[in-house]
Amino acid sequence: MTAINAVTDLTLDGDIAVITLNSPPVNALSAAVRQGLFEGFKAAIADPAAKAIVLICEGRTFIAGADITEFGSAMADPQLADVQDMMESSTKPVVAAIHGTVLGGGLEVALCAHYRVAVPSAKFGLPEVNLGLLPGAGGTQRLPRVVGPERALEMMTSGRHVPAKEALSGGLTDELVEEGKLKEGAIAFARKVAAENRPLTKIRDQNAKVEAARGKPEIFADFRKANARKFRGFLAPEYNIQCIEAAVNLPFDEGMKVERKLFNELMAGSQSAAQRYTFFAERQAQKIPGIADDTPLIPIKKVGVIGAGTMGGGIAMNFANAGIPVVIVEQKQEPLDKGLGIIRKNYERTASRGGITAAQVEERCALITGSLSMEESFADVDLVIEAVFERMDIKKDIFAKLDAICKPGAILATNTSGLNIDEIASVTKRPESVIGLHFFSPANVMKLLEIVRADHTSDSVIATSMKLAKQIGKTAVLVGVCPGFVGNRILGQRQREAQKLVMEGAMPWDIDRVLYDFGFPMGPFAMSDLAGLDIGWVKEKSNGESIRDVLCEADRRGQKTGAGYYDYDENRNAKPSPFTEKVINDFIVKSGANPRKISDEEILERCIFPMINEGVKILEEKKAIRSSDIDVVWQNGYGWPVYRGGPMWYGDQVGPDKVLAKMQDFQAKMGDAFKPSPLLEKLVADGKKFSDL
Numbered sequence: 053m054t055a056i057n058a059v060t061d062l063t064l065d066g067d068i069a070v071i072t073l074n075s076p077p078v079n080a081l082s083a084a085v086r087q088g089l090f091e092g093f094k095a096a097i098a099d100p101a102a103k104a105i106v107l108i109c110e111g112r113t114f115i116a117g118a119d120i121t122e123f124g125s126a127m128a129d130p131q132l133a134d135v136q137d138m139m140e141s142s143t144k145p146v147v148a149a150i151h152g153t154v155l156g157g158g159l160e161v162a163l164c165a166h167y168r169v170a171v172p173s174a175k176f177g178l179p180e181v182n183l184g185l186l187p188g189a190g191g192t193q194r195l196p197r198v199v200g201p202e203r204a205l206e207m208m209t210s211g212r213h214v215p216a217k218e219a220l221s222g223g224l225t226d227e228l229v230e231e232g233k234l235k236e237g238a239i240a241f242a243r244k245v246a247a248e249n250r251p252l253t254k255i256r257d258q259n260a261k262v263e264a265a266r267g268k269p270e271i272f273a274d275f276r277k278a279n280a281r282k283f284r285g286f287l288a289p290e291y292n293i294q295c296i297e298a299a300v301n302l303p304f305d306e307g308m309k310v311e312r313k314l315f316n317e318l319m320a321g322s323q324s325a326a327q328r329y330t331f332f333a334e335r336q337a338q339k340i341p342g343i344a345d346d347t348p349l350i351p352i353k354k355v356g357v358i359g360a361g362t363m364g365g366g367i368a369m370n371f372a373n374a375g376i377p378v379v380i381v382e383q384k385q386e387p388l389d390k391g392l393g394i395i396r397k398n399y400e401r402t403a404s405r406g407g408i409t410a411a412q413v414e415e416r417c418a419l420i421t422g423s424l425s426m427e428e429s430f431a432d433v434d435l436v437i438e439a440v441f442e443r444m445d446i447k448k449d450i451f452a453k454l455d456a457i458c459k460p461g462a463i464l465a466t467n468t469s470g471l472n473i474d475e476i477a478s479v480t481k482r483p484e485s486v487i488g489l490h491f492f493s494p495a496n497v498m499k500l501l502e503i504v505r506a507d508h509t510s511d512s513v514i515a516t517s518m519k520l521a522k523q524i525g526k527t528a529v530l531v532g533v534c535p536g537f538v539g540n541r542i543l544g545q546r547q548r549e550a551q552k553l554v555m556e557g558a559m560p561w562d563i564d565r566v567l568y569d570f571g572f573p574m575g576p577f578a579m580s581d582l583a584g585l586d587i588g589w590v591k592e593k594s595n596g597e598s599i600r601d602v603l604c605e606a607d608r609r610g611q612k613t614g615a616g617y618y619d620y621d622e623n624r625n626a627k628p629s630p631f632t633e634k635v636i637n638d639f640i641v642k643s644g645a646n647p648r649k650i651s652d653e654e655i656l657e658r659c660i661f662p663m664i665n666e667g668v669k670i671l672e673e674k675k676a677i678r679s680s681d682i683d684v685v686w687q688n689g690y691g692w693p694v695y696r697g698g699p700m701w702y703g704d705q706v707g708p709d710k711v712l713a714k715m716q717d718f719q720a721k722m723g724d725a726f727k728p729s730p731l732l733e734k735l736v737a738d739g740k741k742f743s744d745l
């Protein structure tokens with residue numbers, strides 16, 4: 053064995069050279085890895101004893117891409133292109149042996165091998181789009197040559213990880229070898245191709261699939277049209293598409309120039325900076341200072357959920373999807389049957405769209421059982437999540453019962469969206485087992501999980517909850533107890549300003565348009581119409597004292613009644629409503645205010661800057677661990693546009709001094725709702741950024 057460098061070895065297995073990379077955690081293409089590959093291939097090609105070369109990785113995965121931490125500074129030599137040239141022009145067959153994930157630059161390297169073999173669990177992808185980028189090492193030109201432009205469009209604009217079986221049928225890998233026997237399989241394969249003297253074709257020379265698409269611009273036009281909504285606001289999907297167009301219409305080397313130009317543009321832009329920040333922010337959120345890696349975890353083999361409503365049902369589905377049995381307890385048979393019926397329908401709808409198989413529907417439904425008795429069903433559960441009505445007295449009653457029923461060590465969780473969890477925990481004799489697990493509706497779809505640490509919650513309970521969140525596919529953020537926790541507390545700021553702006557002369561559709569153009573999927577009024585204006589509205593108590601009262605009394609309760617803040621046509625297209633406008637104007641007249649023309653800029657700043665200020669207060673009170681956690685909450689739970697990072701990241705792009713100056717200006721004109729947090733003032737005085745918090 054020859055050590056090429058600290059992360060690369062070269063060995064000879066008979067007549068096959070094996071280059072082994074070992075650069076934890078994911079064998080990313082750092083300078084050391086590039087150098088190891090370059091020198092390793094050089095030596096293997098020069099070695100007369102080697103008839104073919106296998107590239108394989110140690111650890112959990114093949115190369116998972118470029119080293120994202122190196123982005124933003126000039127890359128040290130050798131460049132990745134040097135490595136790729138050497139592989140592609142090797143006079144000996146090069147075989148990439150793939151396990152784990154072969155992603156981004158990793159796949160681009162593998163596409164420069166003459167052959168690829170993989171284990172069945174391997175996954176292939178070009179996920180650069182999720183970092184606001186495009187594959188910048190020839191992937192945009194090679195992938196369409198392998199899988200065809202249509203498949204390349206889908207893969208590159210979604211970043212999807214393609215399973216090995218699909219990769220085999222699409223031509224991305226040449227052979228699958230038995231799980232756990234990758235090295236032997238790859239060496240045998242290399243020996244076979246060397247013995248057969250197979251021609252060493254390069255993907256760059258395989259033009260059949262791209263030529264077949266030449267002169268068919270509709271492939272791209274149709275794709276753009278079909279995905280316009282999904283791609284709205286993002287630059288990277290469009291740039292990826294343009295590269296594939298270049299692959300179809302230009303010779304390889306010309307296509308590479310297009311790729312380089314567009315890659316550099318994206319890399320220098322604000323969107324990719326925000327998206328790369330997001331990648332690390334999400335991983336950072338998993339790290340909890342003070343909780344050791346070896347904190348004992350509580351095995352979660354069975355879960356109880358209280359409440360079979362929309363929330364309880366959605367929560368239960370998460371666990372069934374991960375293969376964990378769940379029992380849902382309701383007070384009466386009818387709502388229980390209804391809830392279980394809705395869960396089944398949800399699964400059947402997913403199956404009808406091809407998301408899961410009919411057998412999976414049955415498997416998952418079988419994992420969710422119903423019960424009318426906590427006493428009978430909760431004695432053996434490892435975790436209970438309460439998802440009932442938001443009333444402190446009801447929750448306390450339930451937790452006192454759970455304390456008596458559940459086995460010692462079981463986690464007692466509440467799904468409250470803002471009640472005081474310390475108060476809930478106080479009725480139990482085991483506050484260390486009590487935690488908040490705040491799911492977002494629809495709970496089986498939304499990625500965010502706010503994990504709420506109460507005063508006495510134990511490290512074990514926190515660590516178990518974080519791990520469990522990952523297991524059920526959630527993005528978890530640990531927050532502290534305060535009204536509304538992190539997400540809803542910040543949302544409250546935006547909602548308040550949106551309502552105030554309406555009373556000052558901006559119409560709901562003006563506010564919605566500004567926030568939609570900013571990148572939110574919809575504005576607050578369109579959101580109310582979707583959710584239903586009558587949530588929490590009681591007809592008997594309604595006295596026409598608010599705009600909402602009047603709209604609900606006129607049976608304008610949102611999309612479901614065909615009208616709310618907006619009018620809706622039969623296809624649910626929203627139109628500004630003269631009725632709503634009159635209701636608003638009547639209220640303004642009654643209040644004696646003088647409506648004024650409000651600029652889009654003011655709408656945006658009034659809605660967003662108080663959110664940033666509230667974020668700083670949350671950090672001041674230590675209810676979030678770090679400012680990037682707030683951004684993770686807002687991206688995953690509230691539709692904050694990913695390419696704008698999150699409220700705190702956005703605040704840094706605007707400039708903390710500008711945010712402070714505006715808040716002071718608003719405070720002088722409109723009062724203390726805009727009072728800057730002392731920490732914001734200090735931040736600006738110290739010349740620091742929100743991301744320093």
Ligand code: 3H9
Nearest residue numbers: 077080116117118119120121155156157179187188189335
């Ligand atoms: C690219 O390739 C551009 C090229 O086209 C052009 C070149 C010229 N770099 O996610 P995990 C770290 S763009 C640096 O928790 P998992 C990560 O931060 C790249 N670090 O594990 C974490 O560190 P820590 C295209 C990276 O098992 C640790 O590894 N590739 C990179 O749940 C474990 O990560 C991608 O976009 C990286 N590329 O998931 C793939 N990747 O422990 C990005 C990971 O300190 N990566 N780290 O927090 C992933 O999707 C997942 O990490 C992966 C593993 C699926 C690989």
